[in-house]
Amino acid sequence: MNKRIQFTELSLVGFFLTLTCWYLSDSYQASASTENLLLILPAATVVILLCFWVVGRTLFDMYNTQNSKSGQHDADEVIPEKQVSVVAAMALLGGYVLVMDWIGFDVATFLFITSMMFLQGERRIAWLGGYSFTFAFLVSLFFEYMIPYPMPMLIGKEMIERLL
Amino acid sequence: MIDGLAVQQALALLLGSISPWLVVIPGIMIGLMFGSIPGLQISMAMAIFLPLTLHMDFVMSMLFLTAIFTGGSFGGGVTAILMNIPGTSSALATAFDGYPMARKGQHNEALGMALGSSTFGCGLGYIVLFLLIQPISVLVLKLGPSEMFAVTVWGLTLIASLRGDYMSKGVISGVFGLLLGTVGYNEMGVARGTMEIDLLLDGIPAVPAMMGMFAASELFNLLNAKYIVEDEEHRKVSRPKIFSGFKKSLKYPVVNTRGSMLGILIGAVPGVGSSVANLLSYMETKRRDKDPESFGKGNPKGVMASESANSSSEAGSMATLLALGIPGGGATAVMLAVFAMNNITGGPTFIREQTDVVYAIIFANFAQVFLLAVIGLITIPLLAAVVTVPVRMLVPSVMALAIFGSYGLTGSMAGPYTVLVFACLGYIMKKYNYSVPGLVIGILLGKMAESELLHSFQISGGQISYIFSRPVTLVIVVLLMFSIGYQPIMKFVKGRIK
Structure with a gap:
């Protein structure tokens, strides 16, 4: 993956992460009762944790790409x-x-x-x-x-x- | 279990006069037309034509409406295969492999297979209904929120099986979709995630989201192509190929029977029905196949699994309607109106006292299955001609059709806005290997899952031990665990043996 694609990918994960955090906080503010958060809290936790995992993995890939492929054109280059x-x-x-x-x-x-x-x-x-x-x-x-x-x-x- | 005298009376009722049959062919045609136009739903067709039944007796009315139901169940798959638009949630899984088949130039075979599996599923469904209507109704009465939640979770496990090479991204898509599915008012009257936009108070409309994610986002990918099928030779509409697809589908009795049985059982669960049945059948077929990796890339078994399940779920929902008087979805709710118009109340008393009428409806549906096959084989070549339309005309036309359809479904601009947002999101997600079907399944099942979980929580008082007092829940949970764990366990065992 080239750098541009990796940055776009990070933006997409950031979008999922931001929206999930906002939705969790909005739901909590609407009602902090167990009934209201019964599904939302565990589901949001899963999304947040996985987003951090994808961010970590993408950053790791970026670091590796930088070291091994500097200046090289990538096959995934956007047309x-x-x-x-x-x-x-x-x-x-x-x-x-x-x-x-x-x-x-x-x-x-x-x-x-x-x-x-x-x-x-x-x-x-x-x-x-x-x-x-x-x-x-x-x-x-x-x-x-x-x-x-x-x-x-x-x-x-x-x-x-x-x-x- | 079968009342011989009632069978004779039912046959006399059906064969005594030609008039009940006069409405069957128009009914199937109406169903096919409404099913194959995105945004026009079967329940809408039945509601529009309901006033015509004022001039019919009860049996004739039911024949007319079930004919629309039968035609519509198949019609939904046509757009899923040719345009990647699952016009209804019950045709969602048909698009997974049907559209890739169409893009490979196998649209004739795919449509033939869909028709074959639909007729198989519908036929088997009504045979099972005829034999087991009473036991099914007893079983449905035992279902509570915990069982329905377990069924919904079972449907959600498909997300994991669709993950492909990117498990974390697949799960993010699915669970994020689940969260999106809960936007709006919940059952306690608490509004979440609406951003003070009135259109979001009822939640994100699932079918327009599905249209945007599947159809519109895919159309963006087609922009630089000339035709859906690039090879001119493969683009031809071929009646022999359609027929061979039809015949081929009957050579997979296991796939069709499994799909049909799942369709009947899940279809009988009110509110869950065909939306989950097609997903479960697809997942089970993929899980059991020797080459699960080929699914999603144009494996014919994917089409057959989905179509057999969504067609047989019609019989399942009819079981609930006839035996309990409970409509499982929009279509059966319209049929309930016919019950009311004729002063009939569905339920155990109706089955006991008017067994001949119940059998007559079931027998008439056997004939409808045959007619569906004939009418389908005649009309499919016309529908398949879509692949011969140049992409520069097809793309804007289908996009516009999706927008109109979404407006038709919601009755407000919420539909078109949803298509727009999810079309762009779907395109970007696909580009970065996130699971588009996963997100759609999440949205589709989100509200249902939350509602059933909430009911289970309220009944059980938060005690997890409650599920041990619910044998049906336990059986579903065991099946769920088995369907998830079977493949890894077998892989492990085979590895140990080697």
């Missing part, structure tokens, strides 16, 4: 092109989920599918617009009819029923 594409896809998914409640599920889905297809290399306008529109429209409408809760929509069944 930058792929990394960019995944981060961009995550950002698009995040944007889609965050705006769908405001601009409507149908429009948000159309924009998301168009931009994701574009990100993945689709450049044919007919496919970008046509497929995205058809999919977004049909799926939104299907779910709007099938789901018993109201769905925020810009076009939606109400407008279609009015047009018809």
Whole structure:
């Protein structure tokens, strides 16, 4: 493992550790009764101990790597092109989920599918617009009819029923 | 144990008129459709179509709803295999090996096997129900919180078996998932870990978390591929291969029978049911296999173990419903509504006084199993065509479908937010060899485990000796210890012999 991966790994363990400690303290503050902590306390203890074990092992690996492989490129090196594409896809998914409640599920889905297809290399306008529109429209409408809760929509069944 | 006269009456009830059968094929089709669309659940399908049963008699209504149940049980596995989306918690273990099989170009075989094992499990489940409905109901009555907790812990031990090469990371994932599963209000009305966000008061929605962890995170990995199956030759939808997968699944009677028996027994436990049954069956099959390392990489036995268990758990949950009037989950709760609409109360009196009706429902399900196989074999090629869709269209479409589905499950933005968070977390965890299935199982069973542990604690007054007064708990604990210790002990013994 190279240094960058090891640091990211430590960050991930740190995330688990911090969240577990916070959750334990939040649960304790909510109620210190045995009933409340019956499962949480032993489970959190296991996670905390194992996180320390992984941190120790990763630091040990880092120390060994530094001594034995200085300046050497690692086979696990992250491919930058792929990394960019995944981060961009995550950002698009995040944007889609965050705006769908405001601009409507149908429009948000159309924009998301168009931009994701574009990100993945689709450049044919007919496919970008046509497929995205058809999919977004049909799926939104299907779910709007099938789901018993109201769905925020810009076009939606109400407008279609009015047009018809 | 079997009432001959009631059998004759049941057959007369079913064969006397064609009308009860008219609803079976539409029921299976509805179940298949709802089961294979992420976010649309079987219980939702049954609730939506429940008003139609107002025009039907009791037997016909039950036939219609059980047909939806049967079709839906299999439908959940289709998305698990083709898209890595276990639309329901009962298809979770199907994705472990089904999706890797699809990626290797064995999607036709995987779907055929899933169908074969589903029909096997469902059929065997109803045979056992027919023979043993009364003993099963007596056994279910003996189950208390300590037994249910033991069953849940048994399901959790799967985390350890999924650890792969990184045991510490596997256990961290599983136990961290268990903690996430307890977020929100507990049974004492104490809210934990909600960060004052209202959407978290009911806890983290398990199925959307599962969709995010499995599907969305996997889709990020597919971004740079052209198709799910890279090799064009393997991408083809082949009816003979589907059929050969179906036939092949029947060549593993031990895997299917074990899965079915576990499904019936665990499925009969209210609240636990098929969510745990498929995991236990998968774990047992992996543990007993000569090559456990191949599981999770596309071992067909993994698909069969899971599908046979989740399909047979339908019969288990029907046992509890018919014999005790207790619904084990959402689907059987809708069926209970049919009981109420017809002024019927499930329970020992119902079984004793209307044995012919009970048998008629069971016999009709034998026929449904056959119809499921036929309809499944006809419709699978259409479903399998997903692998021929280019990834640049598939990835955003499936992501959007998961988001819609998660909204459908929760009825609020809690679902889509959960998918987003767990998609990113799942991708990073997978990259650093943390167990994604482990975390999902933890979330799925967290609330259940805490609730049953709390009940056991309250009943026992904190005395550990309480479990010695519960023979069923002891049996489950012994089985649990055996399933954990069998492999290391055998390894040790073999080492000593050598």
